[in-house]
Amino acid sequence: MEESSSESVTDQFHYSSHGRPQRKWVQQRYGRSSPTPAEAYADEAYSDEESSDEESSEELHENPYEPYEEPYEVPCKATDDRRSSASLTPESQKRDVVIGVRFYDTRGFYNRVVNDAGDFTIEALVGSPDATEDNRLEMARRNRIISRRHEHRNLNDGKLLPVSKLGTPGRISMVRIRSAAVVRAIIEFGGNPTMSLDYSLDGKLFLFPRPFTSFFYCQNDMKKRLAELRRRLEMEPEPEGPETAAPQPGEESDERALNKRAVEELRLYIEFVDSYIMPLWKQFDEVNDKTPRSISYGDIPLLFRAGELAYIRPPVEIRNNPNSGIQTVFKMVRSLRNNCRRKGNMFWSVYCLDYQDGGYTAVWRTIQFPHFDGLGIITTLPCYPLKLHPDCKRLLEHQIKGGENFRKCVEVGIRDIYYSGWTLVTGMLPKSYNASNIPEPEHVESEVIIDFKEGLRQLPSALYEPGDGRLDEPSFETRRHDSFLPEYRIWREPICEEYQSIRESLFSREDEIHRQIWQDIEKQDKFLTRNRDIAGIYFTDKHLAILPKRLPGYVLRERKFAILNARNVEIDLETGKAGLDIVQMPLGHKRIIKSAVAAHFQKRQRERSHRTTVRGVDLVRGKGNGLIILLHGPPGTGKTLTAEAVALEQKKPLFPITCGDLGFTPDKVEQSLKDIFRYAHLWDCILLLDEADVFLTRRNVTDIQRNALVSVFLRVLEYYSGILFLTTNRVGAIDEAFRSRIHISLNYKYLNCDETIAILDTHLKRLPRHNPKSASRRVEETGMIVRHNEIRSYIRQEYLKYSEKYKRERGPWNGRQIRNAVHIAACLAIYENQLDNSRDPVVLTAEHFRTVAKTTDEFDDYMKRVRRADADTMARMAGERDD
Incomplete structure (x- = not known):
């Protein structure tokens, strides 16, 4: 390589003892005493210890990851009249591609010099988290230097970055691939419709921006392709012929040489992706103390996997309302970007399930992520993976329980469903809420009837637009050049006014990958098909989690429709046993x-x-x-x-x-x-x-x-x-x-003695009985001792006494009064036990029933004196009944 300047590396970069550029160099480089934050961040990528310039080309081939650290100096004459690329001869334009991986800063990534060390199969751009700012600084610097007439300045002082100084792989923002075999495989596995496989890829440059979705999703296919090429290469026969005609060492057929190079390039690519790209995508697979809690805007796609569960934060106005019916758990499908150049053009399509018109249907939502600078807390995003939720386990359990109840309500239909709890105040999808349009919840203890069709008709707030269960296909190009990137230039020589601008194809969108993912999900997920038959459908926990907790139902006791919470329904009632x-x-x-x-x-x-x-x-x-x-x-x-x-x-x-x-x-x-x-x-x-x-x-x-x-x-x-x-x-x-x-x-006549005792026995059996093994002092858990025979004897005596007094076959209490007497007597027994602060179990005796009977008799005698007759006499006199 020709020396680009008489200055040595150490002459160009004056470093202080702690590795930071001194003020003299900063003043020369930026024209001011201090760099901008983005410039300072980029400077940290430079090596603070320069390696030797004596690395040989053989060493480059032996270790493709070893960096070439000699800086590129790409000067340009300070004039506005730039020569066209036609002035560069074909010989000068022809450049060798070395099988290897190199890491560049922004300036080194977009500039080359004719007859330099050559290009590499994979070239990675390492910059600050804000790649847009790095690109802006590079283009502004080019324009600033070119505008200075009659000055010879080094346009590019960028350099190659050593792997040891690369730090975390999170700083790789762009990858350039110069291998036709690798790009062709990515196009094939990525299903890109904008480029035919017959299209010539030789000599063309392809840029892949972060987050490298194609690299991640095509990695397994790339490994299979490498194994296939290796088998094919091993099966190819060696060239045969007379010994005198045998090929000289190093000579092989063109096809075999191309195949061997393709194998080496694919192997290099796979190692690069495994080392630097896969860790990016796998850093959120397992949630532990080392899992990042913040992320940059451009890295949001790294969070999501199609088919996984996502959490969508409800509106602020309803976020802390425990009776909100808004669906928060969805299933992720794919990410989308529109063609808008404004910030905040990232979207995610998610769906949940609901029941409508006799079948389950997908309810779609598209979540837009507002742009933010720097790093943002993941849990403050409008949507993020459910596994990153601070209370993921409890939330998932509630969702699965509610989903299971929802499924059972669909299967059971309108029968034997009991509801105990508060009603919901919203539907399942958000809308504009404020204090005036959020209704108050009501507490319900009643049998309910779940009728989706009638319920949604009577409850407009629970309605939604389910869509047709399919996503619109994107209509934009996947392969294009981004005018907001610095153009890639090859300079004729270190001091010259000629350079060539080379157009690079930027895979700025990877919609085909997401389309393939969507098609795979659609085939695997039976709920996304047109078949809406619910018979024989097996629900996984993920399916149960994305079912809504909102149930439109009719409250029989209140005689009105209400939005019910699926978690509060009791479906497995003991029906058929009582008649x-x-x-x-x-x-x-x-x-x-x-x-x-x-x-x-x-x-x-x-x-x-x-x-x-x-x-x-x-x-x-x-x-x-x-x-x-x-x-x-x-x-x-x-x-x-x-x-x-x-x-x-x-x-x-x-x-x-x-x-x-x-x-x-x-x-x-x-x-x-x-x-x-x-x-x-x-x-x-x-x-x-x-x-x-x-x-x-x-x-x-x-x-x-x-x-x-x-x-x-x-x-x-x-x-x-x-x-x-x-x-x-x-x-x-x-x-x-x-x-x-x-x-x-x-x-229906008054109860006789046997019927009275039978009703008493029925209610006494429902009281919790004493459990001596229980360590709790709660009556619900320890139960009580019921003096059953004593109570039955007392009630029988009271019946006979009353019947003899009034000369009629009836007792002092009817069936409803017996139930009330058992309840009040049990409360008296518990209260007395608590007053005595006794650790002995509660004992229900006939004395408690005697206390209840006394108060009942007093009330009956009072009403009789007021009306001057008992209830039976008054009914007979009014012609209403004769008992």
Whole structure:
């Protein structure tokens, strides 16, 4: 190599004892006393100890990673009239490519000199984290020097960087590849449609910018290609012929020589990627104390892997709200960049799952990352891998639990789902929130019906646009030159006014890699296909985690739709075990109800199976297809419990309604009944109209509105095709017209002694029993000692005493009062134990029931004195019932 200047390396770079450039050199280099931060950062890449200039070309070939440390001086005459590249002869333009890897600073990377040490297979640009600033400084320096007329200045004082001074591989910002075999393989495996494989790559330069996505995703294929080329080379026969015609040492066929060089170049490339690129991509694979917690904007793609889980931070206004329904866990698909040159053009496409129209569908979101300078905390990004979340384990467990409940709700449908918890105040996707449009949550303890179609129609805030489950294909070029990069120049000689600008192809986008990844995910993930059938689908934990916690449901007890939290539903209820057998009623009543209900559902099943309507006994079609059962009798005798038991036994939802749900005007009542009957038919519910006498009271000539209400009920009930239970303790007040419209009417009498004791036993068995092995002092865990026989004996004595006093077969308590007495007596026992600060277990005795009975008797006696008669006498006098 020709000497570019009479000055030696040490003359050009004056270093202080600690390796930093002295002020004299800084003044000469930058024209000021101190460099900019970007210039100072780049200076740190220079070696503080210069190696010898005596390295031979043989050593370069023996160790391709050993750096060549002689600085390049690329001067240019200080004039504006630059010579064209045509003035460089073909011989001067021809440059050798040495099989090796070299690392350059920005100035050395973009400048060469004719007849220098040559070019290398892989050339890596090592710069500051802000490569844009480095490029700007280089182009500004070129323009500044060229504008100084009649001065001969060294345009490039860049140098090769030794591996020992490279530091972490995070500083490599660009890689130039001068191997046709390597580039052709990257194009082939990357699936780049903008370049044909027949396109000549010899002598062309290709730049690959950070984060080197193609290098990472094609590495396994590149290793397979290398193994294939090696096998092919080994199978090639050696040249044959007479000994006199044998090739001289070093002479081989052109094809074999090319193959051997391709093998060496591929081997070098693979070693380079394994050493410097793969660590970049794998630094976030495992989360531990050494995992980086911050990242630069350009390195954001290093965080994500297609198919992995991502966390999206919810809006600030709703971020700390525990009742937010916004989906935060998604599955990553691919990154996108638009053609906009403005900062902040990085996007990520992610999706979650939801259930709609009888199948699961993908719900897509595109997350934009606002640009930031320097390093940013990863957990402050709008989206980052879930595994980097500070509370990843707990969050993932909650998501999986909610997803499992969501899946079960889809499978179970509308039956046997109980909800206990707060409702959600938002839908699953974010929108503009403020204090005025965030509703208050409500606490729900009720059976619920999950109906996605009806629920989303009634709850606009839970709606979303699911899209078609596919991403738009990019329409931009993958291979182009970036005008914001310094042009690559080859200078004729150290002091000259001639240079050649060479166009480099920059793989600035790697959309084809992401398209291939998307296609692989689409093939593997059954939820992204057009097949929406949910039968036989197996959910992995990742699939469960991206299911929403938002469930649109109808709260039966509140008679309204609400956004429910999937984590708060109880699906595995013990249904079918409790039925009419737990209700204390005559066996004849049970047989009538069971037979009528079974016949009704069998008829409905035949209609569904044959998709036709089974004609009833009524002459008018559509009338009398329902089953209306009237249960009447004094309070607390099991009327409501009968309807609940039938629903449990038949595994059907019980839809309770009251007069307050229907309204008090004929128009309102009629519309409410139509809506409720529609829901009951849609969800196959059993309707319960408690205290039905409010709307069934007999008509009179003076109350027109009352008559209209009764008429509405008469007409609607006649055409209702489901099961309806009517309960009342004022059967005498019901209008005569309802008698013919009621299919079954059952009278519930006061409990006898055996029925009273049976109900008592049922409730006592539900109390937590004492566990002597438990170390806890909580009653829920340790239980209590129940003096069962003592309590039963006391209740029996009270029943007989009351029956003898009033000369009637009844006791002082009905079924509901027995349940309340057990609850209050247990509370008294626990309270007394706590007052004594006793470590002994809680003991429930008959004395606690005696205390409850005393207060109950006092209230009954008081009401009797006020009304001057007991409840039964007053009901008889009013013509409502005769017990």
